[in-house]
Amino acid sequence: MGKGLRKRFIKIFAGGLLLAGLSEVVSMAPVREYKAFHTAVYLDVRAEGSLYEHQWALHNTGRIKLEEGAERSVLSSGPAFDSGRDPGFSVQRVTMGLEGADIHAEAAWNLYSQMPEKRPVVVALVDTGVDISHPDLQNGIWINTDEIPGDGIDNDQNGYIDDVYGWNFCNGSNQIYVGEEDDHGTHAAGTIIGNWDQKGITGIADSNYVKIMVLKALGSDGKGDSSEVIEAIRYAQANGASICNLSFGADIYDPQLAELIQNSNMLFVISAGNGDSSGFGFDIDQTPIYPAAFTNENIISVANLMFDGTLHPSSNYGAQSVDLAAPGSYIVSTTTNHNYGYMTGTSMAAPMVSGAAALISSCRADLTMTDMKQALLYSAKKLESLDGKVASGGMLDIYGALSYQIPGFGLN
Numbered sequence: 001m002g003k004g005l006r007k008r009f010i011k012i013f014a015g016g017l018l019l020a021g022l023s024e025v026v027s028m029a030p031v032r033e034y035k036a037f038h039t040a041v042y043l044d045v046r047a048e049g050s051l052y053e054h055q056w057a058l059h060n061t062g063r064i065k066l067e068e069g070a071e072r073s074v075l076s077s078g079p080a081f082d083s084g085r086d087p088g089f090s091v092q093r094v095t096m097g098l099e100g101a102d103i104h105a106e107a108a109w110n111l112y113s114q115m116p117e118k119r120p121v122v123v124a125l126v127d128t129g130v131d132i133s134h135p136d137l138q139n140g141i142w143i144n145t146d147e148i149p150g151d152g153i154d155n156d157q158n159g160y161i162d163d164v165y166g167w168n169f170c171n172g173s174n175q176i177y178v179g180e181e182d183d184h185g186t187h188a189a190g191t192i193i194g195n196w197d198q199k200g201i202t203g204i205a206d207s208n209y210v211k212i213m214v215l216k217a218l219g220s221d222g223k224g225d226s227s228e229v230i231e232a233i234r235y236a237q238a239n240g241a242s243i244c245n246l247s248f249g250a251d252i253y254d255p256q257l258a259e260l261i262q263n264s265n266m267l268f269v270i271s272a273g274n275g276d277s278s279g280f281g282f283d284i285d286q287t288p289i290y291p292a293a294f295t296n297e298n299i300i301s302v303a304n305l306m307f308d309g310t311l312h313p314s315s316n317y318g319a320q321s322v323d324l325a326a327p328g329s330y331i332v333s334t335t336t337n338h339n340y341g342y343m344t345g346t347s348m349a350a351p352m353v354s355g356a357a358a359l360i361s362s363c364r365a366d367l368t369m370t371d372m373k374q375a376l377l378y379s380a381k382k383l384e385s386l387d388g389k390v391a392s393g394g395m396l397d398i399y400g401a402l403s404y405q406i407p408g409f410g411l412n
Contacts, residue, residue, distance in 0.1 A: 107399040140212055191351040274316070300324070303386075331343055
């Protein structure tokens with residue numbers, strides 16, 4: 001495959017919806033943009049309190065509501081947050097939340113707290129960079145303890161100088177945070193390891209044990225060279241990551257990437273993609289998107305679930321290629337410059353599964369990566385709307401996966 005083709009290989013499957021402040025809606029994805037969601041929704045992004053009430057993926061009370069009109073959409077996501085709407089706003093469609101259509105996080109955390117032993121787990125986030133100074137993320141960033149910060153020497157002799165928190169493969173430096181172009185990776189990181197401190201957002205995994213290895217392989221245009229992604233994955237494996245989140249893809253098959261994943265001992269969690277040029281999801285069994293459509297046994301491919309228990313209209317699917325669905329619509333998480341915002345897309349769904357896998361791995365040393373995949377798929381909560389759309393026929397259920405094969409708990 002020539003260099004020109006490789007340059008086109010990686011395209012972020014970011015949702016077209018990002019609320020990164022108190023001003024305007026910003027699109028992260030120049031390639032994939034959801035036309036239906038021109039949403040004017042606002043958060044007090046620097047609030048000291050908790051945004052947990054707005055994290056429907058963790059506890060869906062059914063209160064979240066989306067009102068769609070011809071020109072714009074309005075979201076309300078809890079008793080304390082309603083964006084409001086203009087008196088003349090004409091509602092054409094209303095989508096209501098489905099109580100209980102969540103990942104069963106609270107039951108999982110309760111069981112997790114009872115687990116007698118915990119161990120460190122590293123999740124490689126191959127994405128844009130991450131704002132590692134964000135208050136919600138500081139505790140959950142991987143640190144290369146074999147490297148002495150700022151001395152300009154490759155102390156661990158791994159070929160990367162001062163790679164204390166990871167590496168920027170876009171420009172070959174240790175600058176893993178550039179600025180606003182790193183919103184996408186920052187958002188994913190928060191979903192996985194946001195602090196459990198009742199401030200800001202709450203991540204799925206315990207950041208005291210689960211750490212994010214920041215591997216920036218996607219640049220300001222939401223694209224990255226395939227060779228840089230491959231290098232990032234090799235770095236992740238060489239430096240102790242056991243789970244790798246890939247929230248990107250394209251329609252070009254790369255045999256080198258497929259072989260690398262096949263020979264890796266990591267579990268790869270991959271977004272299924274955000275539909276065609278019109279924003280409508282399609283069957284990747286018929287029209288493959290890679291790496292989600294790779295047939296490797298160590299891959300979990302993830303579709304984007306709405307808060308009403310159905311696939312988002314933009315989410316790709318596939319009864320063979322896509323394993324399960326996870327919440328990926330109107331997901332509030334960390335963004336750059338210590339902010340918070342909403343994003344929608346399969347890019348938001350994949351980190352839900354990565355966070356679940358990391359939480360489980362941190363307290364279930366008895367499960368291999370193969371066991372982990374089986375636990376996540378076997379325990380998926382069956383939904384009629386997902387029958388024939390994803391291999392498991394269900395959505396992520398962390399409690400079910402965490403309690404997998406534990407006598408007296410969950411599914412056995």
